[in-house]
Amino acid sequence: MILLKGVRVFDGEHLREGLFDILVEGKKIERIAPKGSLSLGDGVKVIDLEGKIACPGFIDIHVHLREPGGEWREEIKSGALAAYYGGFTTIVAMPNTNPPIDSPELVRFVKLTGESVKGARVLPSGSLSKGREGKELTEMRRMVNEGAVLFTEDGSPTVRTDLLRSAMLYLKDLGVRVMEHPEDPYLSENGQVNEGRVSALSGLKGIPSSSELIDVERCIILSRELDVPIHITHVSTKEAINAIRKAKEEGVKVTCDVTPHHLTLDEEKVLESGFDPVYKVRPPLRTREDIEALWEAIKNGVVDAIATDHAPYHVDEKDLPFEDASSGIASLECAVAVILDAWDRRGRSIPLEKILRLFTSGPAKVLPERYRGLGYLREGGIADITVIDIDRVSVVDVSLWRSKARLTPWNGLSLKGWPVLTLVEGELIQ
Amino acid sequence: MEWRHRHLFDLDDWTREDIERVLALTSEIEGILNDGGKALPSLKGKTLVNFFLESSTRTRVSFEIAAKLLGMGVINWAAASSSMAVKGESLKDTLWTLESMGVDVVVVRSSWVGAPQYMARKLRRARVINAGDGTHAHPTQALLDIYTAWKRFGSLEGKRVLIAGDILQSRVARSDIIGFKKMGSEVIISGPGNMVPLNYKALGVRYEPDFAKAVRESDIIYLLRVQKERWQVNAIPSDYEYHLSFGCSEEALREARGCAVVMHPGPINRGVEIASEVADGDKSLILEQVRNGVLVRAALLYLYLGGDA
Numbered sequence: 001m002i003l004l005k006g007v008r009v010f011d012g013e014h015l016r017e018g019l020f021d022i023l024v025e026g027k028k029i030e031r032i033a034p035k036g037s038l039s040l041g042d043g044v045k046v047i048d049l050e051g052k053i054a055c056p057g058f059i060d061i062h063v064h065l066r067e068p069g070g071e072w073r074e075e076i077k078s079g080a081l082a083a084y085y086g087g088f089t090t091i092v093a094m095p096n097t098n099p100p101i102d103s104p105e106l107v108r109f110v111k112l113t114g115e116s117v118k119g120a121r122v123l124p125s126g127s128l129s130k131g132r133e134g135k136e137l138t139e140m141r142r143m144v145n146e147g148a149v150l151f152t153e154d155g156s157p158t159v160r161t162d163l164l165r166s167a168m169l170y171l172k173d174l175g176v177r178v179m180e181h182p183e184d185p186y187l188s189e190n191g192q193v194n195e196g197r198v199s200a201l202s203g204l205k206g207i208p209s210s211s212e213l214i215d216v217e218r219c220i221i222l223s224r225e226l227d228v229p230i231h232i233t234h235v236s237t238k239e240a241i242n243a244i245r246k247a248k249e250e251g252v253k254v255t256c257d258v259t260p261h262h263l264t265l266d267e268e269k270v271l272e273s274g275f276d277p278v279y280k281v282r283p284p285l286r287t288r289e290d291i292e293a294l295w296e297a298i299k300n301g302v303v304d305a306i307a308t309d310h311a312p313y314h315v316d317e318k319d320l321p322f323e324d325a326s327s328g329i330a331s332l333e334c335a336v337a338v339i340l341d342a343w344d345r346r347g348r349s350i351p352l353e354k355i356l357r358l359f360t361s362g363p364a365k366v367l368p369e370r371y372r373g374l375g376y377l378r379e380g381g382i383a384d385i386t387v388i389d390i391d392r393v394s395v396v397d398v399s400l401w402r403s404k405a406r407l408t409p410w411n412g413l414s415l416k417g418w419p420v421l422t423l424v425e426g427e428l429i430q
Numbered sequence: 431m432e433w434r435h436r437h438l439f440d441l442d443d444w445t446r447e448d449i450e451r452v453l454a455l456t457s458e459i460e461g462i463l464n465d466g467g468k469a470l471p472s473l474k475g476k477t478l479v480n481f482f483l484e485s486s487t488r489t490r491v492s493f494e495i496a497a498k499l500l501g502m503g504v505i506n507w508a509a510a511s512s513s514m515a516v517k518g519e520s521l522k523d524t525l526w527t528l529e530s531m532g533v534d535v536v537v538v539r540s541s542w543v544g545a546p547q548y549m550a551r552k553l554r555r556a557r558v559i560n561a562g563d564g565t566h567a568h569p570t571q572a573l574l575d576i577y578t579a580w581k582r583f584g585s586l587e588g589k590r591v592l593i594a595g596d597i598l599q600s601r602v603a604r605s606d607i608i609g610f611k612k613m614g615s616e617v618i619i620s621g622p623g624n625m626v627p628l629n630y631k632a633l634g635v636r637y638e639p640d641f642a643k644a645v646r647e648s649d650i651i652y653l654l655r656v657q658k659e660r661w662q663v664n665a666i667p668s669d670y671e672y673h674l675s676f677g678c679s680e681e682a683l684r685e686a687r688g689c690a691v692v693m694h695p696g697p698i699n700r701g702v703e704i705a706s707e708v709a710d711g712d713k714s715l716i717l718e719q720v721r722n723g724v725l726v727r728a729a730l731l732y733l734y735l736g737g738d739a
Contacts, residue, residue, distance in 0.1 A: 196628075197629050202565075203566040204543050206627075274439070274547035274550075275543060321521070321549075323543050
């Protein structure tokens with residue numbers, strides 16, 4: 001038994017008044033009671049967390065674990081452990097592996113491998129099309145039975161609209177949704193940076209905001225027409241997030257996530273750093289104005305989740321001239337701190353609850369019904385708990401990461417606000 | 431006075447005084463060469479490697495001649511037959527290998543934007559000179575262009591420079607815009623809309639879609655090569671249509687100012703961005719640019735490799 005002593009409690013929706021003790025027994029949360037009110041028997045490991053905030057275990061619905069076929073970049077084992085140390089208890093593995101996760105057998109492989117390693121719970125997602133070729137639907141029903149929680153062509157958009165529409169209808173009664181990587185493949189072909197000031201000054205091929213908006217609008221149109229939910233991942237532009245806001249106001253069942261890097265880094269970083277490839281990512285880093293629009297959307301409840309899009313590469317694939325380097329930012333082990341630090345720098349003007357929802361009940365709602373409970377902290381629930389300290393200051397040191405990634409934009413930076421303790425199904429990993 | 435730049439990536443972190451120093455030294459070198467060249471400064475014992483990952487005639491050869499004028503050793507590293515191309519050696523290892531053998535300056539041409547910056551981060555001792563990185567920058571071209579125009583006009587203050595053509599993908603345009611503006615010139619750009627960066631104002635230039643009008647109003651008419659190899663979709667429906675709208679013909683030039691000159695970084699596409707009559711005509715400074723390229727690069731090598739001029 002573990003007792004988390006003297007914590008503040010964020011239950012998934014609200015930060016409760018007062019301090020509490022949380023008693024964990026086995027895999028379950030036994031009690032959440034006012035501080036000091038529980039009488040404890042022997043054998044309780046008491047952890048003093050006075051004033052820290054206990055939350056439902058954080059969920060990251062967009063992680064690249066690279067296994068199978070890219071184990072030099074990351075493995076399910078290293079990624080699950082990295083996630084745990086980053087404060088996440090549940091992560092969704094993206095299916096753009098080699099081979100892609102496009103069959104029930106491969107979904108089972110990810111699921112079983114995830115269950116065999118220490119760290120965060122790994123939920124598989126499935127490729128929407130066989131071989132990620134964008135032509136034929138995968139065996140989605142069998143894949144759902146094996147544990148697939150989302151279907152996506154991530155890494156690429158679902159190019160054929162007929163295939164996307166068919167997938168949405170096919171999944172309608174299963175309660176599993178499509179996650180779309182919003183991009184127009186032609187407008188962004190060979191794109192390196194945002195189209196704007198930096199592309200004009202550097203000559204690097206720009207990816208226009210319209211590339212994202214066109215696909216976001218396409219998803220909204222289909223969702224409205226079919227009355228089927230769809231999730232749009234890594235929204236990076238003002239135009240796209242505003243389109244989603246309008247659709248939501250209208251009642252369209254669209255959900256979305258944003259990444260820590262699109263919330264904190266702007267395109268100027270590419271120039272300021274002399275084309276440091278750590279800033280190369282898709283969608284590209286956008287402008288200050290886009291960043292402000294994304295935070296505004298968080299404030300207004302338009303954003304459902306923060307997802308890392310943790311995209312690890314080996315140094316040999318990343319530490320290259322900008323145009324030759326692979327696109328992707330690794331952030332699992334500092335993502336929560338990046339967000340809490342940014343929230344702090346913004347004067348903590350957004351209620352903390354709104355930020356914490358994006359790691360908990362928000363992403364849980366994107367997942368199938370049976371996983372919704374993971375987004376809430378309650379007696380009798382699974383003891384997935386992330387405790388954060390919003391005042392803790394610590395420096396990012398990528399050389400200590402459990403992830404195989406050794407490059408990240410935040411390396412060496414001091415950030416304020418970190419996860420300090422994480423329990424997965426009641427277990428503390430050391 | 432010591433030269434304050436360690437590497438040459440682009441002119442954006444240069445001052446006007448930096449440019450003027452290059453102009454003065456180039457002019458001095460030109461004078462010495464006209465007198466038989468005996469008093470040229472020497473960089474004997476230093477080694478330059480021409481590290482060209484992309485094809486080039488004039489830039490590579492002019493660096494070689496410039497280095498030899500100063501008594502330097504020159505290695506023309508050949509990308510196609512290198513261990514990098516044939517045996518898969520990484521760029522980083524290739525650089526470290528060359529540096530270990532005592533190379534002092536790496537002159538790099540690459541199709542990758544930011545390759546010179548990357549290389550400078552990896553090299554411990556050797557200097558890097560950007561001889562063109564993808565669609566980004568080509569500072570030595572800009573300096574030779576400025577030298578050529580400066581020789582002709584004396585001062586570039588208040589001169590109007592028209593840069594026309596594929597601005598979007600031109601490293602020459604970007605560096606020339608920065609350089610000419612630092613010298614006090616006004617730069618206007620012209621070309622079809624799909625060849626102009628949407629955010630061209632970030633470059634500090636004015637866009638004049640009417641090429642003929644821009645030609646009439648300019649002192650320096652700088653034409654860019656249409657870089658067909660870089661386009662995903664054909665930005666130009668035909669060479670002929672381009673020539674009619676944005677090519678510099680004798681007719682277009684007839685309306686130009688009396689003092690106007692025509693420049694081009696080469697290689698030229700006759701009948702596309704420039705008519706043969708114009709390229710070979712008396713307003714053309716194209717071959718002078720090529721000749722000055724050697725002088726300017728000699729001056730740059732001298733400044734970067736610690737000459738005590």
